[in-house]
Amino acid sequence: MNRKQVFVWSRRIRLFHWINVIAILLLIAIGTVILNGKILGISTEGKVLLKTIHVLVGYVFASNLIFRLITAFVGKGYERWHKILPFKKGFKAELVEFTQGKKLAYKGHSPAGKLMVLALLSVMTVQMISGLVIAGTDIYYPPFGQYFAENIAVDKDNIAAIKPYSKENVNAAAYQVMRDFRKPFITAHVYAFYCLLLLIPLHIIGVIMAERREKSALISAMFNGYKYLPKNKPDEH
Numbered sequence: 001m002n003r004k005q006v007f008v009w010s011r012r013i014r015l016f017h018w019i020n021v022i023a024i025l026l027l028i029a030i031g032t033v034i035l036n037g038k039i040l041g042i043s044t045e046g047k048v049l050l051k052t053i054h055v056l057v058g059y060v061f062a063s064n065l066i067f068r069l070i071t072a073f074v075g076k077g078y079e080r081w082h083k084i085l086p087f088k089k090g091f092k093a094e095l096v097e098f099t100q101g102k103k104l105a106y107k108g109h110s111p112a113g114k115l116m117v118l119a120l121l122s123v124m125t126v127q128m129i130s131g132l133v134i135a136g137t138d139i140y141y142p143p144f145g146q147y148f149a150e151n152i153a154v155d156k157d158n159i160a161a162i163k164p165y166s167k168e169n170v171n172a173a174a175y176q177v178m179r180d181f182r183k184p185f186i187t188a189h190v191y192a193f194y195c196l197l198l199l200i201p202l203h204i205i206g207v208i209m210a211e212r213r214e215k216s217a218l219i220s221a222m223f224n225g226y227k228y229l230p231k232n233k234p235d236e237h
C-alpha cells in the first residue's frame with residue numbers, strides 16, 4: 001500500500017460532470033436528427049417538436065454549465081479556475097515535464113487535462129450562447145424569444161399569434177433581418193457541435209491513457225471524489 005487516498009472532486013463537480021454528460025448525449029442525438037431532418041423526411045410539426053425538446057434539454061445543459069462557470073469563481077480547491085485551466089505561471093514547464101513522462105500522478109488535472117478542460121468549456125460555452133440565440137429566433141423560446149417575436153410582429157399587441165414557421169402577424173422584412181442575424185449563430189452552433197464530436201472521444205481516450213499511466217483511479221474519482229496517489233510524491237497541481 002504505497003498509495004494514499006486523496007479527496008479531489010467535490011460533490012457539485014461530480015454532479016455537474018454527470019448531468020453534463022447526459023445532457024450532451026441527448027443534445028447530440030436530437031441535434032443529429034434535426035440536422036438530417038430533410039433526409040429523414042421530418043414534417044414541420046415534427047421539426048418544431050424536436051427543436052422544443054432539444055431546447056428544453058438545452059436549458060438543463062445551460063443551467064448546469066452556468067452553475068459550473070460561477071463555481072469556478074466562487075468555489076473551493078479544485079473547483080476554481082486556477083486549478084483547472086492552463087494559465088497558471090509555470091504551466092509550460094509543467095507541460096514539458098508531463099510530455100517527458102517525468103511526473104506520473106496529479107492531484108487535479110494533468111497539463112494535457114487542463115488543455116482539454118479549456119477546449120471543452122470554451123466549445124460548450126459557444127454551444128450554449130448560440131443555442132439560446134437560435135432558440136429565440138426559431139421557436140421564440142426564452143431568454144430572447146419574446147424580444148424577437150416583438151421585433152417581427154406587425155401587431156405588437158398580438159405577440160401570441162407569432163408561431164414557428166407561420167407567417168401570421170409577421171412583418172416579412174423584419175423576419176428576413178432576424179433570419180440574417182441568426183445565420184452566424186447557426187454556423188457557430190453546427191461547428192461547435194462538430195468540435196464536440198471530436199473532443200469527446202479525445203477526452204475519453206485521454207482519461208483512459210492517463211489512468212493506465214497514473215493508476216490513481218481517476219475514473220472512479222469522478223463518482224466518489226477520491227484519487228489514489230503515490231505516498232512519496234505529494235503533488236498539489
Ligand code: HEM
Nearest residue numbers: 027028031032034035055058059127128131132134135193
Ligand atoms: C452540447 C450541447 C448542444 C449540442 C451538441 C447541440 C447540437 C445541435 C445540432 C447538431 C443542431 C442541428 C443544427 C441545424 O440543423 O442547423 C442543433 C440545433 C438547434 N439547437 Fe442545439 N445543441 C446543443 C445545445 C443547445 C442549447 C443549449 C440550445 C438552447 C437552449 C440549443 C438550441 C438549438 C436550436 C433552437 C436548434 C435548431 C436550429 C435550427 O433551426 O436548425 N442547442 N443543435
